[in-house]
Each structure stands twice: as structure tokens, then as C-alpha cells.
């Protein structure tokens with residue numbers, strides 16, 4: 001009988017650093033890995049970011065593996081094993097996926113796969129600004145074997161301690177790391193044989209998230225764009241994608257009011273906005289973005 005393929009599940013709220021961790025693992029190399037990404041939003045931004053790093057990718061855009069796309073999730077895993085025969089599989093679950101349902105899915109419906117490790121990333125900055133731990137976040141934390149308290153560069157040491165206490169209140173056994181840019185040794189995330197991981201019954205009820213996309217082949221005025229982004233309503237929780245200005249194109253990341261931008265090749269502007277109650281602001285934001293367009297492409 002062939003050995004089961006180990007699967008590492010990476011969970012955590014929107015924008016906490018999951019893709020950052022996946023990129024770190026891929027850079028470290030060493031194993032034939034397959035990465036499965038599940039996106040909330042209509043375009044698979046994360047998968048595009050990963051492309052070119054010599055890795056197999058299966059994109060499940062526009063849904064949530066633990067509920068509406070459960071069937072596809074299993075099929076994707078089976079296909080990865082059949083076609084790629086990876087030494088391990090990494091699943092980056094959407095910030096909205098329920099970790100317990102994913103764990104259940106892997107253990108009960110995927111006999112060729114062995115759950116190696118559940119990593120939960122906590123966004124320390126977010127956790128300080130919004131200390132209430134919602135149902136999904138609690139669920140992620142309780143199911144975790146390893147917890148990264150990430151973005152500690154953005155908060156005071158005393159605040160990190162408070163975040164740590166909250167994490168410990170929900171999960172006493174997980175191995176805990178405090179990180180910047182998820183700078184944990186990827187080796188620590190693999191090779192763990194964890195037999196007794198907790199599984200929790202699934203319960204829905206988190207407020208609805210909504211998303212929309214802005215796409216443009218016209219260059220944007222960067223000054224206007226940055227002004228618009230700095231004035232986004234509070235309900236915009238996460239925005240990401242590619243933005244093209246006269247000076248170049250960029251990978252754009254926005255998490256609860258913080259903007260990160262790095263040079264990145266892109267042939268158009270393509271941005272996803274995610275938030276609670278976002279539909280009320282959708283038209284205004286789209287009109288604002290349209291207003292940033294400066295000139296047609298040459």
C-alpha cells in the first residue's frame with residue numbers, strides 16, 4: 001500500500017499572512033509540494049502570485065472549500081495526488097473557511113491523505129484592534145497544532161502578551177510562535193505526526209462577507225489611487241490585487257486600513273475588495289477607481 005500524502009492546512013483570518021507563509025515555504029524548497037488555494041473573491045490573486053515558483057497549483061476561485069465547494073475540494077486533492085504525486089500538499093484555506101469542516105473532510109473523505117498539521121495564523125495587529133474572537137477565528141484556533149502570532153512588528157510587546165493569552169485561552173496545546181512575515185522555519189511545519197487533533201462541530205452564523213472586483217486596462221493616477229484607498233470605508237476589510245500606474249505595476253495589499261505595495265509585473269489593474277456589508281459602498285468605490293484612470297494604454 002502506498003503511503004498517504006501528508007497535508008498541511010493553513011488557516012487564519014483574511015489578510016493575516018497565509019500567502020506570505022506559503023511563499024516562505026516554497027522559497028525554502030526541498031520537497032515536491034502541491035499547493036491548493038481557496039479564494040474568497042472572484043479572481044485568484046494568490047495563485048497568480050505563486051505562479052512561476054515551480055509549483056503545481058489548483059485554483060478554487062469564488063467559493064469556500066468547506067461548504068459550497070466541498071466536492072471540488074476532494075476532487076482537487078485527488079487530482080493533485082494522481083497527476084503530481086507530491087511529497088506533501090499545502091492547503092491555504094480562505095479566511096472564511098471553517099477549519100473543523102476541512103479537518104473532517106480530509107480525515108473522513110480522503111483516505112489517500114494524512115492530516116499532517118493545522119497551522120493557524122493570528123494577525124496581531126487585527127487582534128489588538130478587534131479583540132473579540134468571532135466564531136470562525138475561534139474555530140481556526142481550536143483546530144490548530146501550530147499557531148503563528150504574526151505581524152508583531154505592528155504592535156506593542158504588552159499587546160502581544162494579551163493576544164497570546166487570548167490564544168492560550170482557546171488552545172492550550174498548540175505550539176506557539178511570534179512572527180514577522182511568518183518567519184518560522186518551514187521545517188517546523190512539516191514532519192509532525194499529530195494523531196490526536198481536536199475536531200469541532202461546524203456551526204454557521206458569521207456575518208456575511210461580500211466582495212467585488214475592479215478591472216482596468218487603463219493606467220491609474222497613483223496619487224488619486226492612494227487617496228481613495230486611504231479613505232475607504234471601515235467595512236472594507238481586505239483588498240488585494242494588481243495596480244498599474246504610469247511609473248510601473250504593483251502587487252497591492254490592504255488589510256484593515258494598512259496598505260502594502262511592492263513592484264510586480266501585471267498587464268492590467270485587477271483588484272478584489274472584501275468586507276462586511278460592502279454592497280452599500282460598491283458603486284461609490286468603483287466610481288472612485290474609475291476616476292483614477294489617467295490615460296489609455298499605448
Ligand SMILES: Nc1nc2c(ncn2[C@@H]2O[C@H](COP(=O)(O)OP(=O)(O)OP(=O)(O)O)[C@@H](O)[C@H]2O)c(=O)[nH]1
Nearest residue numbers: 014015016017018019020095150151180181253260
Ligand atoms: N507588517 C507586517 N505585514 C505583514 C506581515 N506578514 C504579512 N504581512 C503583510 O500583510 C498583507 C497580507 O498578507 P497575505 O500573506 O497576503 O495574507 P493572506 O492571509 O494570504 O490574505 P488572504 O488570502 O486575503 O486571506 C501583505 O501585505 C503582507 O506583506 C508581518 O508580520 N508584518
